[in-house]
Amino acid sequence: xxGLRIFGLLILLAAVFATATYGASGPTNLAVESALAxxxxxxxxxxxxxxxxxxxxxxxxxxxxxxxxxxxxTFDPNNIExxxxxxxxxxxxxxxxxxxxxxxxxxxxTWRVKKGVEFTAGPTYGAATGGIADLLIELLPVGGDPIEAxxxxxxxxPAVPYATGxxxxxxxxxxxxxxxxxxxxxxPGVPPFGITIISMLSVGEDDGEMEEAAPAxxxxxGADxxxxxxxxxxxxxxxxxxxxxxxxxxxxxxxxxxxxxxxxxxxxxxxxxxxxPKPLSGIGMGTWHVKEGxxxxxxxxxxxxxxxxxDLLIELHPVDGDPIEAxxxxxxxxPPAALFTGxxxxxxxxxxxxxxxxxxxxxxPGVPPLGITLxxxxxxxxxxPTPAWxxxxxxxxxxxxxxxxxxxxxxxxxxPTGPFYLEGNIYPNGTLDAxxxxxxxxxxxxxxxxxxxxxxxxxxxxxxxxxxxxLDGLGEIHLQGRDSQPKAVIGGTGIFRDVSGVALRRDIxxxxxxxxxxxxxx
Numbered sequence: 001x002x003g004l005r006i007f008g009l010l011i012l013l014a015a016v017f018a019t020a021t022y023g024a025s026g027p028t029n030l031a032v033e034s035a036l037a038x039x040x041x042x043x044x045x046x047x048x049x050x051x052x053x054x055x056x057x058x059x060x061x062x063x064x065x066x067x068x069x070x071x072x073x074t075f076d077p078n079n080i081e082x083x084x085x086x087x088x089x090x091x092x093x094x095x096x097x098x099x100x101x102x103x104x105x106x107x108x109x110t111w112r113v114k115k116g117v118e119f120t121a122g123p124t125y126g127a128a129t130g131g132i133a134d135l136l137i138e139l140l141p142v143g144g145d146p147i148e149a150x151x152x153x154x155x156x157x158p159a160v161p162y163a164t165g166x167x168x169x170x171x172x173x174x175x176x177x178x179x180x181x182x183x184x185x186x187x188p189g190v191p192p193f194g195i196t197i198i199s200m201l202s203v204g205e206d207d208g209e210m211e212e213a214a215p216a217x218x219x220x221x222g223a224d225x226x227x228x229x230x231x232x233x234x235x236x237x238x239x240x241x242x243x244x245x246x247x248x249x250x251x252x253x254x255x256x257x258x259x260x261x262x263x264x265x266x267x268x269x270x271x272x273x274x275x276x277p278k279p280l281s282g283i284g285m286g287t288w289h290v291k292e293g294x295x296x297x298x299x300x301x302x303x304x305x306x307x308x309x310x311d312l313l314i315e316l317h318p319v320d321g322d323p324i325e326a327x328x329x330x331x332x333x334x335p336p337a338a339l340f341t342g343x344x345x346x347x348x349x350x351x352x353x354x355x356x357x358x359x360x361x362x363x364x365p366g367v368p369p370l371g372i373t374l375x376x377x378x379x380x381x382x383x384x385p386t387p388a389w390x391x392x393x394x395x396x397x398x399x400x401x402x403x404x405x406x407x408x409x410x411x412x413x414x415x416p417t418g419p420f421y422l423e424g425n426i427y428p429n430g431t432l433d434a435x436x437x438x439x440x441x442x443x444x445x446x447x448x449x450x451x452x453x454x455x456x457x458x459x460x461x462x463x464x465x466x467x468x469x470x471l472d473g474l475g476e477i478h479l480q481g482r483d484s485q486p487k488a489v490i491g492g493t494g495i496f497r498d499v500s501g502v503a504l505r506r507d508i509x510x511x512x513x514x515x516x517x518x519x520x521x522x
């Protein structure tokens with residue numbers, strides 16, 4: 001066959017890299033010593049398998065419901081019960097034509113591995129091997145009790161060829177609730193919507209044993225952080241046919257980008273071979289780690305997911321090669337909430353004076369780029385995670401028919417002074433046009449409520465107000481302050497129960513009271 005179908009491949013990277021020395025700032029510090037390069041090992045020499053995945057699955061019980069899930073962990077293939085790992089998930093109702101809503105019962109939250117159940121290894125191909133891993137996990141939904149589930153990770157290897165008989169990706173089985181399976185296409189050549197990489201990392205030479213994986217989603221000394229996860233298959237911009245398989249996970253402080261960390265693996269392929277792809281001898285394969293963050297912008301959030309773009313300065317550690325500096329751009333769109341950055345989902349890896357690897361974008365409508373990313377709030381692995389930070393944007397359209405005031409408008413005034421009440425609909429950011437009008441198929445994702453005391457009835461009038469933004473499946477955001485000024489975020493319910501920060505209003509059309517609501521949680 002010609003080439004390796006990367007997207008959708010569960011690539012069990014048996015390129016076993018010697019564990020690099022981690023920084024000393026704490027157990028979750030993923031900074032790799034730049035002087036160390038990974039050493040390639042065989043499958044037999046590895047003591048653990050490491051899995052990383054980001055997928056979008058469909059519900060087998062409820063039409064239109066979908067699961068977005070990511071995670072990372074390890075297990076001993078010779079003692080499968082010795083397993084660990086964690087991640088995040090969002091279940092949404094995608095039957096809505098405009099903006100799916102998180103389902104309340106499982107909704108959004110974190111998950112962690114309780115133990116491994118079974119692992120069936122398939123054949124290997126260079127740095128890859130196929131097989132199926134079953135893990136017993138625990139879902140920790142927002143505002144709910146822990147739920148046991150089974151996570152199955154499936155790997156096929158078309159390059160061998162080898163097939164397990166099951167589609168690529170994961171299967172999440174929640175007993176007596178639902179089963180989420182890969183979204184497959186009837187179009188030939190279109191893989192399932194998801195990708196997973198499992199690397200076998202060797203033990204460190206300093207202590208002779210693998211450090212137990214720490215929960216990936218943690219708070220660092222109380223600092224607010226975001227976590228990124230990605231799996232991609234990119235194309236070279238300089239050499240036709242060359243490809244890049246890359247995965248990684250890390251975190252950063254959005255208000256102090258120098259405080260960023262993360263690591264992963266990469267595998268460069270020569271796809272011109274009529275036989276099968278061959279690793280290139282240049283940057284080839286190896287590990288990478290983050291040196292610092294460069295830039296970050298967010299356009300909004302949905303459940304535990306954040307849509308935005310983060311730029312990172314990283315260092316590649318090729319096998320038997322010197323470290324190479326590069327820049328890594330991670331782009332995350334959130335289609336269920338209609339949050340799009342304007343850039344293709346995935347990553348861009350730029351290696352100065354060497355090459356740039358960009359997402360593979362299909363000309364076929366409905367076929368996504370060959371890769372998937374997730375930027376999520378970082379929180380403790382507890383049953384009710386809360387957003388540690390966030391910049392969230394929504395469109396709001398007041399329903400003027402709901403306006404109720406106790407007094408009549410005084411002569412010379414525009415607004416009635418005294419107590420009043422108003423409510424309206426909340427939409428995803430960008431839904432309303434320049435006139436403040438929503439498309440016919442737009443569905444609200446929440447209700448806006450405002451009440452207070454109008455103390456100035458003039459055209460430039462003002463009021464003291466309290467506001468509630470009720471966001472379906474997530475909770476409420478509570479505000480108070482002067483209507484004409486930024487308002488204080490004083491708390492909320494659901495995932496917003498501990499938030500604080502500032503809320504801004506940017507008018508779209510004052511005549512029909514439509515505006516952009518911007519929340520800056522600190």
